Amino acid sequence: MSKRAYNFNAGPAALPLEVLQKAQEELVEYRGIGMSIMEISHRSSQYEELNAETQQLLKELFAIPDGYKVMFMQGGASTQFATIPMNFLKPGQTAGYVLTGAWADKALKEAKLFGETKIVASSEADKFTRIPDLSGLQLDPNLAYLHITSNETIEGSQYASYPDTGNVPLIGDMSSDILCRPVDVSKFSMIYAGAQKNLGPSGVTVVIMREELLADSPKHIATMLRYDTHAKNDSLYNTPPVYSVYMVNLVLKWIKENGGLTAMEKRNREKTDLIYNAIDGSGGFYRGVIAPESRSIMNITFRMKDEELEKKFAKESEQHGFVGLKGHRSVGGLRASTYNAVPYEACKALAEFMADFQRRNS
């Protein structure tokens, strides 16, 4: 095999090599059945087993308490932006949103199509360079829910801790940081994540939901867009994205074999320290975009003196085998996404490249 690229893509993103190799090994014939997993019924015992095992693995790894349902849905996290208000924002109610960047804003805009919303806290005035301080948060107890974006993939910010919302259900978009560290799931009524960063390939969206929330699903919305449809049918109401769920299953096993979420967090911090240290130790040659206390351990954003130099960095990094370091087109600059599957060696090589590039260009 040719050398694997140093993959810093923001999503879809790097998958563990061991997972890809296992998938390759099982592609043509899945566990002795004479076919691939893509060629069998989702009602087969093999798929039902895989579905149940994947839910169980997620419950175990993420320490999901009893009383929560794990669902595999489709339509990406973007569809969740709509299904959340469709299911939980009733006439006369208001939904709260914390505005931290581009993805929080998309979630909020979608909710506005369905009902009243309120921005409970925002860092827009600071150009989204930090997560607002929510420690003394006073919430209207009548809010339908509070929505937060745990990690802003584009800006590169991440909650260091989650707010206490009392009786107001807390809903978290964890698309770009689920399973990067242990989380107290009991703080949340719902957590959702598109798979294509830390969980597997695109095509499946993981939804973790407190069962109480399912109790009064509205009857007037499309069957496929109601959470209770998927909960009652164990994510088998219609044909699920079988191959994506299979890949999530392999990724979860990989996380387990590699020490679970405590080990993931430790490794992610070691990886990102290498790159943040390269930024902070550069005497201003590289500038971190996000306030240190809100820096993400999944997406590292930084800038340089001018766009010319940033372009040169992006181009030269590609020539040296680094992929995906250009910042999102909406914000420019540079971004290194360091999801669970990105190896320590890739981050070390990047930190070294950054130091070398600085030497050659200052």
Ligand code: PMP
């Ligand atoms: N939320 C966040 C934080 C994201 O990073 C993304 C995708 N980059 C989305 C939502 C949208 O996900 P999807 O493409 O699965 O709809």
